[in-house]
Amino acid sequence: MAVLFFILIIIACIVLAFFVLIQNPEGGGLSSSIGGFSNQIMGVKKTNNVLERGTWLFVSIVGLLCIISVFIFSGKSNVNDSSLQQLNNTGAPAQQAPAK
Numbered sequence: 001m002a003v004l005f006f007i008l009i010i011i012a013c014i015v016l017a018f019f020v021l022i023q024n025p026e027g028g029g030l031s032s033s034i035g036g037f038s039n040q041i042m043g044v045k046k047t048n049n050v051l052e053r054g055t056w057l058f059v060s061i062v063g064l065l066c067i068i069s070v071f072i073f074s075g076k077s078n079v080n081d082s083s084l085q086q087l088n089n090t091g092a093p094a095q096q097a098p099a100k
Contacts, residue, residue, distance in 0.1 A: 005069045009062060016058035023051050 002069075002073060005065060005072070009065045009069070012058050012061045012065065016055065016062060019051055019055045019058060023048075023055070
């Protein structure tokens with residue numbers, strides 16, 4: 001289950017990076033790189049809306065997957081409690097308060 005969440009988060013991050021890198025803050029971005037072809041089909045304003053909505057969608061997906069994974073995997077560890085107790089028993093001696 002942890003591997004599934006890890007893979008989903010990685011895929012969502014890659015798609016999010018794609019959406020962010022395609023955008024151009026000066027107004028060019030995807031619509032200007034196609035050479036006017038997208039102006040005939042979608043229009044510049046609609047292209048920017050799609051990219052902005054896609055960015056927000058994948059930001060939300062990454063955030064939700066991270067939050068859900070914290071709740072699902074909290075409290076689970078691969079270390080046994082007995083091994084931790086054994087480490088505490090065989091570790092450094094407990095410090096005692098100095099005698100006055």
